[in-house]
Amino acid sequence: MFPPRNLENATVVEGYGEDDMRTSIRSSDSAEVIFPLSDTVRSLLGMSNSAEMQPQCLAQRLVDVIGSSKVVWKGPFARQKMVLSCGHNVILKAVRNLDDTTEYTTLAYLHQRKPNIAAPKPLGLIRLNDISLIFMTHLHSTTLAEVWPSLKTALKVSIKEQLTLILNDLRSLPCETGNPFEGVRGEGCKDIRRHLRRSITPILTVEEFEGFLFNSDRAGGEVFVELLRQLSPATQSPSPAVVFTHGDLRPENIAVKYENNELIVSELIDWEYSRFYPEYYEAIRCTNCMAPYDENDWHLFIPDCVSPKRYMHWWLLDRAREVRNV
Template identity: 35%
Template sequence: MAERGYRNLNASVLRQISKVLEHDSTADIEPVLKRVYNSYSALRRAIGERQEKRRTVPDEDQEERCIPAKRRASYPAALSGFVSPIQAQRAPLELHLTNQKPLSCPLLHSVVFPLSHVVRDLLKLTADHESNLSAAALRCVLSGAPIWEGRSRAVIQVGENVVVKVAQHLDYDEHGVLEFLEQHVPNIAAPRPLGLIAIGPTSFMFMTKIPGATLETRWPSLPADAKAHIRCLLDQQLSDLRTLDLPPGSPLGSPVGRRLCKDVRRDERVSITPIYSEPQFNDFLLDSPTSRASSSYKEWLHSMLRADHRVVFTHADIHPRNIMVVDGPRGVVELSGILDWEASGFYPEYWEQLKALNTRSVKDDSDWWNHLPPCILGYDHEVVVDRVIEATAIY
């Protein structure tokens, strides 16, 4: 068992180094090597200690220690890899870590973005116990309060002002984008990134909690003046965001990581290589592996696409579910934040309107669509052409 632990530890070290080189083969890997050097011996020692405990501690006692302090009847599906029913004399709904491992025994992890002091304090983590990071994070997350759940991801509140997004194979770009926004447009009401770790294929992205409720839940009951007020506030935020022009020589798409373009529809398409011009972006839009359209038909569609738009920073998923609002001191509904920046980046100026309308169906009669921020409007031609492209050349 110890040999397998050592083997997995070494594989984790290689993954950390490979992750850095994946983005830039010339990158300075000294920080990674230092981090590995500082924790490697403690991790190997912990694996040996775990093996020793297995030989000396009864299974029943180990099981008792691995039960989270707060028990829940169920956990989000995104955490299913870390919890399983207790088969012994426990109640069927009491859950604990996979394989009945004590939480005091560290699971292999990698630090993608360093954890802030806020999160480290929350996890009660010190330099002397760095090897226990995965166990401390899981204990914290498993005892947190889910505030949103999807099929393979969840957002869990783990502190008064801290949440963690848990997902399988999370796009790491979102954390980098939030850092980018904090540096370049700090007035944008986005969550502040607090670090990201991976435990196996599951990622844990810590960030500040945006207070309030989603605009999606509040919108139907808002009076007309409140809707107009929210529209105005959104327009201010997105106008500020759109002041960020693409730096000369930089590729379109995400400003971090591999700097690729993303097109999220029924699924997500990502460009294979960086894109440096709008004509290349138009080629990407029409280059779908599921397309059955002929090359001449695609050429006809391509001829309708402009290639002279300004390229600006774009959220790319402006929808009421991603907008948070609170009641102000005088009962006025105020904007508290904008969520989900995974698909954001530098895109042609029409992209924000197009993506805001992506989820609108022909049967949707909500008046939200009449309240889109003015600064993103004016691109109906591009939206209509894209509808034709999606219906005939992508799927």
């Protein structure tokens, strides 16, 4: 076991801008292991396989690892979210004030239930004061967003076909009859368009789910809302299937790599919005950021199993529903 450190001169990760999360990380911070660390991460942190590290020592080791890691991605507000490459094929996602552990528990669930699915493997989660540090495997790849503009049509079709296989496999995960629409650890429904909303009570039917989407603080006029409700397919039968949904499918969250002169989808990343949802909801979510004058033809190559073309009525209804918030 490592000896406790003198915290009077607590180490700080220095040399970053004020808006950088790393600036506020100190070795005096409280460190707690939320989900067990893999042997790879324990080795990265210099931890003995036979002993737990004292919180103060763990915080210092985290400071050291974070300080020597390479920034892979920063959120619009780097004090809130960033991703670091720690070496040893390990990625670290740091999130301030994480409201639930959906991403981690989803990756653990997929690793157990669908170990061949194209997703990172979870390697442990540590909470450092108000910052959650999610360790996961990292493949040396790039995002589809970076290469998409330069791809020929044949490669775009190939990516679509690969994603179809991955998503169909994902959507084959069963949701037990009578279970709520939720994450794998019981996390309720989220609607993150323009502002975050959470379901207060369990949602058990498509009708209740549609009611949740309609009941926004910015719901619009009663007549308009009632007309849209009358147009909803939710009252028709058979009811849509409930499937496992990535929840944020877009080129930025699709990792690819070149292998034998072919472009391969290596994994889907960012599973924080994954849930069991009605089958049409992925089609709604994956075009959520599409603007009327968007020239990105990715939207024309969305896999058929989650395409707006397959769920046209639901997709058009949701577009009309969102007019209320403009």
